[in-house]
Amino acid sequence: MEKEIRVALFEDNYMLRDGYYQLINGSPGLTCVGAFDNAGDIIFKISGCRPDVILMDIDMPVINGIQATRLVKEHFPEISIVIQTVFEDEDKIFESIHSGANGYILKKSPPLKILEAISEAYQGGAPITPSIASKTLKLFRQTSANHQLKSSAQLNDRQREILQLIVSGLSYKLIADSLSVSVETVKYHVKNIYSILHVHSRAELMARR
């Protein structure tokens, strides 16, 4: 018999975590080597139990599943991570993919599907719920389609103008003065820019170029 797949679990809901734990350990070929209710200090936790696959809840206290995924992938790129969520939120999917997650499934998936997802991820596959799959395709069309002219394409003139000032290191107030509009207006545009480019801060914005 070949090696068992070592699985670690991150899920803040006690009932769910316990359920998954039973489910995994009850499956031949799978062992749950760790179950945690948050992803704080996740690198340390991972170092302790050395999983092959991580089943990661997306909504957790301390740091969320996406951030946690990014961290793990930085230190242990060989570990497969399956992100699990209740939502089919477009942004969450986008971020999950970009955080390096291998799969993205819904919590409402039947237990059998979850076990399949773990195995599939371990074998190098990309377990994805069909409804998720279609959304990722849509996102890929939007973004990696162009990919380099992306950054400031798909922005209108005003947004591009403000983006320019943002990346010059100016604050809302300075941008507002520079354009002779209110600070609120600047915030309005920046919000839209963030949303279009799928970032959430100046730092992320500037890192993406």
Added chain:
Amino acid sequence: MEKEIRVALFEDNYMLRDGYYQLINGSPGLTCVGAFDNAGDIIFKISGCRPDVILMDIDMPVINGIQATRLVKEHFPEISIVIQTVFEDEDKIFESIHSGANGYILKKSPPLKILEAISEAYQGGAPITPSIASKTLKLFRQTSANHQLKSSAQLNDRQREILQLIVSGLSYKLIADSLSVSVETVKYHVKNIYSILHVHSRAELMARR
């Protein structure tokens, strides 16, 4: 008689502003075409009075003299700006120079020196108090000396490591987790990095590269 030098005044202290106004208008060859107690909406104000030289207080409400200078230089690079301050603060000098100011003098300078500074700035000179001059030289040695290996030289290993994560767009919390240290420690290092590189935010930091 040649054209008079048109001077605009930004100074929040009423007494001083009035004094300067009298001083300038009392000098042959100089006209005070505007005196304001703050630099809010400065582009509009400047557009209204079209000065050749601006005498700018560094400490003002709404937006400070350095920010104001940056704005003016963006829109009217031909206007000469003399920054005036009570402090000989190293950082302020550094920022003033980088904001594009033409001169930097102390408020305690005698009136005659101030008038000279205005004329000198108008003629393309760089009026600077001697004590300021020596500090600028020191700063230049530190920074523009290297200029491109600057950014991460003069930082130690730990600081360079954290800088790397900062420019990747990570938050304090994520950096902390990534390095397995406390958020406070990360803040500590970032503070030092900012201080060394003379910036005050992620945005400025990333703009400088």
Added chain:
DNA sequence: TATTTAACTACCCGAACGGGTAGTGGCAGG
């Protein structure tokens, strides 16, 4: 051994930021 320095941890506070919601006026197309 005493002193100093570097790296780290911690707490505090005000300002800036991110994100949500909502309302205005103008202009285009139905």
Added chain:
DNA sequence: CCTGCCACTACCCGTTCGGGTAGTTAAATA
């Protein structure tokens, strides 16, 4: 005329940042 869209303004709220201050520990130096 109504509807939708767009640029803009505004307010709210929770979080993050930036910066000041201070205390700990360990190593280096005197």
